[in-house]
Amino acid sequence: MNYILKSFIKYVSLNIFSMIAFSICIFIDAYFISKAMGADGLTALNLAVPVYATINGIGLMLGVGGGANYGRLKAQKKIEEGNHVFTTVLIIGLLIAGICMLIGILFSTSIASFLGAEGHILSMTSIYVRTILTLAPGILLSNAFGGLIRNDGAPRIEMIGSVIFSVMNIVFDYTFLFIFDLGMLGVALATSFASALNLLFLLSYWWGGKATFQYIKTKLKPKQIKEICIMGSPSLIAELSVGIITMVFNLVFLNLNGNMGVAAFGIVTNLSLVALSIFAGLGQGMQPLVSVYYGKGNRQELKKVLCYSLWTVMALSVVIYTIFFGFTDKLIDVFNHENDRALAQIAAQGVNLYFSGFLFVGLNVVMITFLSVTVAPKIAFVLSILRAGVIIIPLVLLLANLFGTTGVWLSYPISEIITFIFALVCWSRIKNIYFKC
Numbered sequence: 001m002n003y004i005l006k007s008f009i010k011y012v013s014l015n016i017f018s019m020i021a022f023s024i025c026i027f028i029d030a031y032f033i034s035k036a037m038g039a040d041g042l043t044a045l046n047l048a049v050p051v052y053a054t055i056n057g058i059g060l061m062l063g064v065g066g067g068a069n070y071g072r073l074k075a076q077k078k079i080e081e082g083n084h085v086f087t088t089v090l091i092i093g094l095l096i097a098g099i100c101m102l103i104g105i106l107f108s109t110s111i112a113s114f115l116g117a118e119g120h121i122l123s124m125t126s127i128y129v130r131t132i133l134t135l136a137p138g139i140l141l142s143n144a145f146g147g148l149i150r151n152d153g154a155p156r157i158e159m160i161g162s163v164i165f166s167v168m169n170i171v172f173d174y175t176f177l178f179i180f181d182l183g184m185l186g187v188a189l190a191t192s193f194a195s196a197l198n199l200l201f202l203l204s205y206w207w208g209g210k211a212t213f214q215y216i217k218t219k220l221k222p223k224q225i226k227e228i229c230i231m232g233s234p235s236l237i238a239e240l241s242v243g244i245i246t247m248v249f250n251l252v253f254l255n256l257n258g259n260m261g262v263a264a265f266g267i268v269t270n271l272s273l274v275a276l277s278i279f280a281g282l283g284q285g286m287q288p289l290v291s292v293y294y295g296k297g298n299r300q301e302l303k304k305v306l307c308y309s310l311w312t313v314m315a316l317s318v319v320i321y322t323i324f325f326g327f328t329d330k331l332i333d334v335f336n337h338e339n340d341r342a343l344a345q346i347a348a349q350g351v352n353l354y355f356s357g358f359l360f361v362g363l364n365v366v367m368i369t370f371l372s373v374t375v376a377p378k379i380a381f382v383l384s385i386l387r388a389g390v391i392i393i394p395l396v397l398l399l400a401n402l403f404g405t406t407g408v409w410l411s412y413p414i415s416e417i418i419t420f421i422f423a424l425v426c427w428s429r430i431k432n433i434y435f436k437c
Contacts, residue, residue: 004289004301008308012285014155018162019281023274025166025194029173030270033187034335036177037124039263039343042335044124044184046266047115047250050243051129052139052191057239058096059140062089063147064287065232068373069224070213071151071288072295079212086148086213088224093144097137104133116250121259124184131188138196145202147232151288152212157205161198169194230381234372237384238280238365242269244389245412252400252408257346261405264346267335268354275320275355279362282312283369294374306370313362324355350409357413360420367423379426383419391415 033041066089073082103111108130109122117125132139142165146158169190176186205211229236246269253261286309293301324331332347364387372380392415399407399414 004304005308007289008286008305011150011155011289012282012309012312014159015150015285016278016281018159019277019284020274021163021166023277025169026273027270028170029187029190030266031334032173032177034337036181037183038338039259039340040121040124041184042263042266043259044117044121044128045187046246046262046269047117047121047125048112048128048132049246049269050115051111052132053239053243053246055100055132055136055139056143057236057243059093059143060147060239061229061232061236062093062140062144063150063232064235064284065089065147065228065230066144067147067151068231068287068291069228070148071291072373074151074212075292075295080216082212083214083216084218084221085224085228087216087218088220088228089144089148090215091220092225092228093141094137097140100133100136100140104130104136108133115247116254128184128188131185132192135188135192135196138192138199142195142199142202145199145206147284148213149202149205149211150284151291153288154205154210155285155288157202161201164201165194165198168197230377231372234368234380234384237381237388238368241384241388242276245392248389248393248396249408252396253405256400256405256408260340260343261346264343264350267332267343267347268350270335271324271331271351272354272358275324275358276361278316278320279313279358279365282309282316282362283365286366287369287373290370291373302374306366309366309370310363313359313366317359317362320358321355324351328352346405349405353406353409354412357416360413360416364416364419364423367420367427371426376426376430379430383423383426386419386422387416391418 030042030045033045037044066085070082070085073079073085109126112122112125112129115125115129142161146161149155150158172190172193173187176182176190180186182189206213246265249265250262253265257264286305289305290302293305328348328351329344332344332351336344336347364383368380368383368387370380371377371383392411395415396408396411399411401407403410
């Protein structure tokens with residue numbers, strides 16, 4: 001087995017494992033909520049998803065963008081410039097976290113109302129939004145540090161941190177929901193406290209002198225901030241797209257099926273997060289290798305990493321389709337504790353239609369990751385924007401009017417297919433820079 005393939009397997013497997021652990025945590029999170037609070041709890045959680053996705057996305061943007069810049073500079077032996085990147089990521093992360101805390105204290109109820117919550121669901125959603133924003137530093141900075149550590153050649157450390165987060169989130173969830181009966185407050189506290197423990201573990205790697213990057217006294221450079229944000233923007237947009245799409249789907253389902261539709265969509269999205277996390281892990285795993293080989297100007301190595309990634313998407317898609325299409329009813333029953341037949345029917349239709357486009361989801365993730373840290377970050381940004389809502393929002397509104405609930409479910413796979421076609425067109429114009437797979 002050649003060195004590049006070994007490195008690819010190491011980085012990708014560790015990142016996929018950490019992302020699966022994270023998604024399983026969310027899966028169990030939703031299970032506990034459905035067990036403790038029923039469909040209302042799932043509805044409140046799903047309405048609040050955009051807020052968590054935004055915080056998570058900003059942290060990923062800083063981690064991926066800063067990590068890609070740092071990894072490239074490290075490969076070029078520019079240690080001082082790499083330290084400046086780390087310092088910039090740390091300062092910007094702290095500033096944004098402070099803004100999130102202020103917003104949470106002042107505007108949580110208004111945000112929950114804007115997201116579609118009303119009646120008794122409004123208070124449940126508002127509590128979650130206020131808590132998750134007020135305790136945002138742990139979530140945001142753990143993602144930022146994770147990306148930097150991954151690009152520092154220590155993907156195993158980041159993976160262990162993700163496992164700590166996942167295990168402790170489950171422990172805190174059970175404790176706060178079933179022992180202290182804190183409801184949505186307990187759900188938000190569990191996520192925030194687990195993120196803080198993850199951050200402390202990652203900081204111990206840095207404080208212990210194992211990290212190559214160091215904090216230095218320096219002035220922030222707007223050009224470098226812009227570069228970090230551009231390289232990391234696909235990760236932010238990917239998370240924001242989850243929030244935006246969730247919000248739009250929630251409003252459409254509220255109109256078509258009421259809270260029952262939102263609860264069914266919550267089941268489908270929680271199931272889909274497992275599949276999405278696998279592709280996200282693949283993207284995060286290939287990114288450090290692409291950054292290093294691009295920084296060194298090694299085209300042959302870039303070609304191999306890209307090819308390995310595309311073949312991995314194919315293999316993972318087969319596994320995902322086999323599991324989710326083969327065990328649809330059993331997976332839905334995990335969340336349907338009240339045995340509501342209407343809820344199960346809507347969710348089953350959603351799994352069968354919504355998941356049909358996941359092959360193209362994986363292909364889009366690989367193409368966007370590759371382009372964002374190599375020759376075409378602007379094209380990657382455009383592709384990310386297309387996935388974030390430019391295509392799916394008008395599509396879901398159109399198909400909902402034409403085909404009702406069926407149209408809503410179909411809008412997601414159709415939008416991913418359209419994005420992939422656009423990616424192929426763009427790739428055909430720049431592929432001469434690389435070799436064909």
